[in-house]
Amino acid sequence: MTLPVLYAMRSSLYSAKARSYLVKQRIDYIERPPGDPRYGEQVVPEIGRWILPVLQTDDGRLIQDTADIFDYLDQLVPIERSANPPLGVQRVVSDLFALFGSEGLMRPALHFRWNFDDLNMPFVAEDFGRGLFLPIGGNEDVKSTFNFGPDLATANQAEARAEVSNFAAQRMRKLTVELGVTPETIPEIERSYSEFLALFAAHLETAPYLLGGRPTLGDFSLIGPLYAHLARDAAPAMIMRREAWPVWRWVERMNSPIADTGEYGDVPDELFADDSIPATLRALLEYVGAEFADDLIAHVQFIDQWLADNDEVEAGDVVGGKATRRSLGKTQWTWRGIPMETHVIPYRLLHLQRLQADFAALDSADQAEVREIFAEAGIEFFLELRARRRVERDNNREVWGAAQDPVLPV
Numbered sequence: 550m551t552l553p554v555l556y557a558m559r560s561s562l563y564s565a566k567a568r569s570y571l572v573k574q575r576i577d578y579i580e581r582p583p584g585d586p587r588y589g590e591q592v593v594p595e596i597g598r599w600i601l602p603v604l605q606t607d608d609g610r611l612i613q614d615t616a617d618i619f620d621y622l623d624q625l626v627p628i629e630r631s632a633n634p635p636l637g638v639q640r641v642v643s644d645l646f647a648l649f650g651s652e653g654l655m656r657p658a659l660h661f662r663w664n665f666d667d668l669n670m671p672f673v674a675e676d677f678g679r680g681l682f683l684p685i686g687g688n689e690d691v692k693s694t695f696n697f698g699p700d701l702a703t704a705n706q707a708e709a710r711a712e713v714s715n716f717a718a719q720r721m722r723k724l725t726v727e728l729g730v731t732p733e734t735i736p737e738i739e740r741s742y743s744e745f746l747a748l749f750a751a752h753l754e755t756a757p758y759l760l761g762g763r764p765t766l767g768d769f770s771l772i773g774p775l776y777a778h779l780a781r782d783a784a785p786a787m788i789m790r791r792e793a794w795p796v797w798r799w800v801e802r803m804n805s806p807i808a809d810t811g812e813y814g815d816v817p818d819e820l821f822a823d824d825s826i827p828a829t830l831r832a833l834l835e836y837v838g839a840e841f842a843d844d845l846i847a848h849v850q851f852i853d854q855w856l857a858d859n860d861e862v863e864a865g866d867v868v869g870g871k872a873t874r875r876s877l878g879k880t881q882w883t884w885r886g887i888p889m890e891t892h893v894i895p896y897r898l899l900h901l902q903r904l905q906a907d908f909a910a911l912d913s914a915d916q917a918e919v920r921e922i923f924a925e926a927g928i929e930f931f932l933e934l935r936a937r938r939r940v941e942r943d944n945n946r947e948v949w950g951a952a953q954d955p956v957l958p959v
């Protein structure tokens with residue numbers, strides 16, 4: 550039997566999302582690091598960029614992007630194990646955490662990885678080096694992908710690993726600043742992350758997952774930042790262990806093929822009864838409002854203005870002009886009272902569109918309930934916010950979609 554292959558790394562944020570899904574749904578698979586020659590020879594040319602994770606299905610198709618990987622895999626599991634709650638209030642709440650988990654914890658993840666070198670680097674450098682450079686050949690692809698000096702075929706292996714690892718680390722350190730981690734914002738990033746841990750831990754006192762007895766897309770997204778960086782790297786691992794035992798356990802649980810919910814007694818693997826959203830989860834939604842609403846608005850405003858300024862763009866054009874350019878430019882906004890400058894990533898709109906489409910499909914009673922919950926959390930406008938074009942995925946990259954009337958805060 551041919552098994553699916555996940556090209557991934559333990560230290561990669563988005564890899565953790567796909568891996569957790571495969572593990573929790575007990576889908577047998579093979580995991581290969583990007584240093585494997587097959588990644589450079591087959592995957593990168595077909596996907597068109599160096600990016601993780603990539604799933605190779607058992608019939609050989611390549612899927613990039615964790616949201617698309619979830620959609621593909623979710624059709625394979627029995628409906629009662631689907632990570633998409635049935636259409637209702639919980640579906641939209643799961644979508645919200647799919648957006649926030651994928652995009653909203655990047656700053657603490659990057660800060661706690663790249664600004665604590667003494668504690669983190671011995672481990673992270675090993676992880677990078679051993680995932681990116683394998684002693685089994687194929688390293689010419691690594692060399693051309695990363696475009697660096699030494700002749701890897703003859704280089705000392707440890708030195709070559711260090712070289713590759715350093716190269717990748719430089720890129721990520723640059724990204725850390727580009728996404729708004731600076732000396733001015735760091736104290737608030739740290740405070741905000743501790744607040745998140747406290748609220749998520751309080752929720753997990755009541756249930757093993759976001760929406761009850763089994764994980765949903767919201768969990769499978771939050772595990773990205775919370776596993777690869779915030780639980781595996783030494784400095785933030787200490788923080789999570791010290792401040793939020795239930796979150797640490799949730800991270801373990803999200804990587805376990807069994808329910809792993811013993812401390813809750815006998816928990817049925819069902820979502821909260823009656824499509825309900827408990828108070829502890831509402832508190833977490835309020836946190837998402839405080840943490841992420843201004844960020845999302847700034848993104849959508851910038852994207853809309855960019856589209857106004859670049860009206861030659863047509864549906865089907867690759868976002869950013871080429872698949873490797875994920876940002877449209879930089880924008881300034883105020884985050885929790887602090888001036889913030891960040892790169893703008895149109896990819897985010899995909900998650901927002903998903904949430905809005907699911908909301909539109911609800912009956913009016915469910916819509917009213919979602920409105921009430923979102924309004925209480927200060928995120929009601931998430932249900933309408935849009936730029937003048939959609940973003941879609943085509944051939945494993947982001948492309949502009951149809952034109953539409955923008956909806957922006959006045």
Ligand SMILES: N[C@@H](CCC(=O)N[C@@H](CS)C(=O)NCC(=O)O)C(=O)O
Pocket residue numbers: 561562563564599600601602613614615616896
């Ligand atoms: N939207 C993508 C994001 C994937 C992504 O950003 N992956 C990172 C690793 S965690 C990456 O490959 N970065 C390489 C780069 O940007 O050069 C997904 O959900 O799969």
